[in-house]
Amino acid sequence: MSVRILFLGPLRDLAGQDDMLVEGTLDWDRLLQTVSPQVAAQLREERVNIACEGRVLADKTALMAEDGDEVALLPPVSGG
Amino acid sequence: MSIGEALAAFNASYPDAGGTASFIGKVRSDDDVKALELTHYEPLTIPGMEELAQAASEKFALAGVLAWHRVGVMTPGQPIVLVAAAAAHRREAFDAVDFLMDHLKSASWFWKRERRDDGWHWIEPRDQDRRDLARWK
Numbered sequence: 001m002s003v004r005i006l007f008l009g010p011l012r013d014l015a016g017q018d019d020m021l022v023e024g025t026l027d028w029d030r031l032l033q034t035v036s037p038q039v040a041a042q043l044r045e046e047r048v049n050i051a052c053e054g055r056v057l058a059d060k061t062a063l064m065a066e067d068g069d070e071v072a073l074l075p076p077v078s079g080g
Numbered sequence: 081m082s083i084g085e086a087l088a089a090f091n092a093s094y095p096d097a098g099g100t101a102s103f104i105g106k107v108r109s110d111d112d113v114k115a116l117e118l119t120h121y122e123p124l125t126i127p128g129m130e131e132l133a134q135a136a137s138e139k140f141a142l143a144g145v146l147a148w149h150r151v152g153v154m155t156p157g158q159p160i161v162l163v164a165a166a167a168a169h170r171r172e173a174f175d176a177v178d179f180l181m182d183h184l185k186s187a188s189w190f191w192k193r194e195r196r197d198d199g200w201h202w203i204e205p206r207d208q209d210r211r212d213l214a215r216w217k
Contacts, residue, residue, distance in 0.1 A: 008119070008191060051123070072124070076205065077190055077205070078209075079184050080160065
């Protein structure tokens with residue numbers, strides 16, 4: 001088991017991949033160290049959100065993902 | 081099911097409503113846009129749309145509400161989104177459709193990019209979209 005990080009929308013292009021797997025617990029600091037510096041810079045911006053297990057975090061720096069969790073990185077949306 | 085069939089089925093579901101208002105959003109054929117791609121994140125997108133439909137039902141006096149959004153690659157002229165609201169009176173139906181579209185444009189979990197002559201470009205909500213959304217706050 002591992003934590004799956006999903007790159008959505010433009011973050012997928014920036015990361016150069018759809019997703020990545022990391023072993024063990026994933027918190028905010030480790031997430032920033034795990035992704036590329038370009039993606040980390042985006043994550044620090046207020047307009048980028050993070051969801052863990054289908055719930056958008058009110059405070060993304062409180063991220064605490066365990067083995068088996070899915071963490072989605074959510075850039076600003078544009079639908080319709 | 082086509083847009084027309086969906087709208088007809090929705091309308092037929094509410095025979096006692098005074099009216100049904102609807103909006104179809106399509107890929108614009110302006111500039112040099114060759115294609116549009118919509119992506120989503122289902123664990124958030126589907127519950128989010130269900131909550132949006134519920135919010136519209138509570139905010140306006142509706143008999144029923146329909147919110148349908150496509151994902152994938154679409155070409156100019158093709159439909160992207162269909163929303164409809166059935167209500168006893170037209171104002172509630174019109175307003176509900178307006179409300180649903182403003183939220184689908186800039187507050188739902190979709191990402192949109194368009195392909196032009198020089199490649200793909202990601203689209204962000206315009207300031208106008210954000211102002212439209214703020215009207216409902």
